[in-house]
Amino acid sequence: MKALDDSNKKAGKALIVRDLQKEYPQWRKEPTKAVDGISFSVDEGEIVGFLGPNGAGKTTTIKCICGLVEPTKGDIKIYGIDAVNDTRKAVSNTSAVLEGNRNIYWRLTTRENLEFFARLHGRSLKEAEPEIKALLKRFELQKKEDTPARKLSRGMQQKLALSCALIRGTDFLLLDEPTLGLDVKTSKEMRAFVKQLTSNGGKTILLSSHDMNVVEDVCERVIIMNEGKILANDSVNNLKDIFNVHLYDFILKGEPELSDLKNEYDITEIQYENGKTKLRVSLKKSDSFYDLVNHLQKKNIKLEEVKHLDKNMEEIFMDVIEREEVVK
Amino acid sequence: MKEHIILYSVVKKYFIELKRYFLNTLMTMIGIFILFMLVFFGLRSFEAGTETLQGSIVGFAMWIFALMAYSEMSWGLLQEARDGTLEQLYLTPSTFRRISAYRVFGSFIFQFILFITFLGIMMAVTGEYLSLNPGVVILISLTLLSVYGLGYIMGGLSLVFKKVQAGNQILQFLFILLLVLPTITDHQIIYFVPISWGNLMINKMMIDGLSLLDFTLLEYSILLVNSFAYLIVGLFIFSLMEKSAKKRGLLGHY
Numbered sequence: 050m051k052a053l054d055d056s057n058k059k060a061g062k063a064l065i066v067r068d069l070q071k072e073y074p075q076w077r078k079e080p081t082k083a084v085d086g087i088s089f090s091v092d093e094g095e096i097v098g099f100l101g102p103n104g105a106g107k108t109t110t111i112k113c114i115c116g117l118v119e120p121t122k123g124d125i126k127i128y129g130i131d132a133v134n135d136t137r138k139a140v141s142n143t144s145a146v147l148e149g150n151r152n153i154y155w156r157l158t159t160r161e162n163l164e165f166f167a168r169l170h171g172r173s174l175k176e177a178e179p180e181i182k183a184l185l186k187r188f189e190l191q192k193k194e195d196t197p198a199r200k201l202s203r204g205m206q207q208k209l210a211l212s213c214a215l216i217r218g219t220d221f222l223l224l225d226e227p228t229l230g231l232d233v234k235t236s237k238e239m240r241a242f243v244k245q246l247t248s249n250g251g252k253t254i255l256l257s258s259h260d261m262n263v264v265e266d267v268c269e270r271v272i273i274m275n276e277g278k279i280l281a282n283d284s285v286n287n288l289k290d291i292f293n294v295h296l297y298d299f300i301l302k303g304e305p306e307l308s309d310l311k312n313e314y315d316i317t318e319i320q321y322e323n324g325k326t327k328l329r330v331s332l333k334k335s336d337s338f339y340d341l342v343n344h345l346q347k348k349n350i351k352l353e354e355v356k357h358l359d360k361n362m363e364e365i366f367m368d369v370i371e372r373e374e375v376v377k
Numbered sequence: 378m379k380e381h382i383i384l385y386s387v388v389k390k391y392f393i394e395l396k397r398y399f400l401n402t403l404m405t406m407i408g409i410f411i412l413f414m415l416v417f418f419g420l421r422s423f424e425a426g427t428e429t430l431q432g433s434i435v436g437f438a439m440w441i442f443a444l445m446a447y448s449e450m451s452w453g454l455l456q457e458a459r460d461g462t463l464e465q466l467y468l469t470p471s472t473f474r475r476i477s478a479y480r481v482f483g484s485f486i487f488q489f490i491l492f493i494t495f496l497g498i499m500m501a502v503t504g505e506y507l508s509l510n511p512g513v514v515i516l517i518s519l520t521l522l523s524v525y526g527l528g529y530i531m532g533g534l535s536l537v538f539k540k541v542q543a544g545n546q547i548l549q550f551l552f553i554l555l556l557v558l559p560t561i562t563d564h565q566i567i568y569f570v571p572i573s574w575g576n577l578m579i580n581k582m583m584i585d586g587l588s589l590l591d592f593t594l595l596e597y598s599i600l601l602v603n604s605f606a607y608l609i610v611g612l613f614i615f616s617l618m619e620k621s622a623k624k625r626g627l628l629g630h631y
Contacts, residue, residue, distance in 0.1 A: 071626075073625060073626050074624065074625060083626075109626065112464075112626065112628075115464070115467070115468060116467065116468075116623075117464055117467055117623065117628045118623055118624075118626045118628070119620070119623040119624045137470065137471075137472065140467075140468050140469075141469075141470040143468060144468065145464070145465075145468055147461075147464050151460065151461025151462070152461055152462060152464070152465055153462070154390070154460065154462060155460065156393075156394055156397050156398070157390065157393060157394075157397075161390075161393055164386070165386050165389075165390050166465070168382050168383060168385060168386030168389075169383055169386050169387075169465075169466075169469050169471075170469060170470065171379035171380075171382050171383060171469075171470050171471075172379075172382065173379070173382055197397070213465075217468075
């Protein structure tokens with residue numbers, strides 16, 4: 050279902066957040082600042098990861114987008130519709146899975162949940178039935194169609210929660226920890242499905258997760274928040290380039306003299322073992338790698354092996370958080 | 378807006394849950410029935426007159442309607458918050474206020490079926506017959522609007538303050554007082570407090586056999602102004618509380 054006419058959509062942008070600020074009032078205390086003037090946008094069909102440590106302001110931002118929390122200041126537009134002043138209209142094209150396997154009625158069966166959420170979004174059963182069948186099949190829930198949600202496994206409940214968000218037929222999806230508590234296999238299936246939603250399904254997704262593997266695997270772009278501010282907003286590859294300081298392990302024969310190397314290169318670790326020396330070097334530019342190899346050759350130091358140590362998303366995330374400044 | 382589909386989904390869910398927890402539903406029904414019998418035979422043992430007995434049946438039914446209507450509004454909301462589904466009810470093309478009203482509508486249908494069944498049993502057992510004019514449904518519905526207003530106030534308070542069950546207990550006794558008020562006094566206060574005036578009209582219909590056409594325009598006006606005033610105030614306070622909950626980030630937290 051297209052809940053909104055195309056005419057309501059602003060060219061290419063599913064979500065625009067501008068100068069969003071949220072302060073929670075406190076009784077006889079200074080208000081707590083949860084979100085501090087952040088701005089970002091999400092293109093139609095894009096899948097964006099929303100990262101940050103606990104208390105970074107992610108959930109508040111997501112709840113502001115859903116209209117569950119009233120912003121102190123700033124604009125939010127969903128497909129061009131003002132989500133702050135016209136929340137009902139804006140969220141009519143938004144679905145959310147906010148806390149994993151909650152969000153569904155544990156007393157209702159799998160099918161009853163799907164039918165309830167379809168109708169709750171104003172869809173008739175006749176209209177939603179083909180999608181209900183497709184979702185049951187896609188998530189292998191057909192055999193559990195008449196099982197109350199409370200009797201499903203955690204993974205199945207999570208799948209049902211996502212199905213219930215999808216059956217609303219909206220274009221924009223907010224997923225908060227969609228793989229939390231899932232086993233490896235189910236998590237992998239879920240990731241594959243989320244990716245398909247944007248590539249084949251035309252959905253736009255803002256995904257919040259603490260699982261860096263999920264973000265790295267699924268998202269095209271990552272927004273990293275800390276203390277209410279956005280510290281990084283870039284593609285996964287660009288962030289990797291910025292924070293990958295080209296870490297290498299050089300395995301050298303013997304125990305050569307390395308004092309001059311220490312002055313020229315950022316050597317983070319030296320280990321001597323079994324007549325070999327392991328030199329961990331952090332290079333700012335990839336060109337420096339060849340300079341170092343030439344340097345070793347000139348010094349007649351025999352190089353036995355080189356290992357390239359790539360940073361994963363988790364290490365990059367930690368780098369961004371520890372820098373505490375905006376990454377450009 | 379396909380509001381009727383949303384109404385259907387909420388009412389259907391209410392009945393599915395009643396069926397799913399059949400034992401709980403059955404125990405609720407038995408509990409109400411026992412209380413009904415106690416009130417009735419209690420009054421009979423004091424050799425109360427036919428009119429008092431009939432009045433007690435109508436009053437008891439109204440009390441149950443009132444209790445369920447407002448507890449559905451406030452307790453139902455807390456249940457949604459506990460289950461983690463409250464946020465989902467805000468992500469609809471409808472409004473949460475309407476969805477709450479639909480749920481109450483579902484419970485009204487259930488209680489009305491219950492009421493008619495019990496009344497039939499009671500009349501057969503006791504031989505005390507009441508006039509069952511279909512028009513009474515209109516009077517009950519209009520009278521309950523004021524209770525829904527109170528329910529919205531309690532629901533709004535639940536959104537912000539979470540635990541308001543103590544207030545519910547106060548309301549239980551307050552409802553009894555309001556229902557018996559017209560039998561204690563004919564003071565004008567009964568025009569201004571909730572349920573009392575409506576209950577008096579329902580009594581006249583069921584006990585004295587009056588029809589809808591027998592009431593004056595003034596009597597209807599008092600009922601309508603009273604009921605809608607409480608409903609509007611209730612909705613207004615609910616909106617204020619909802620806004621406050623959104624400002625303080627309290628929606629969905631229990």
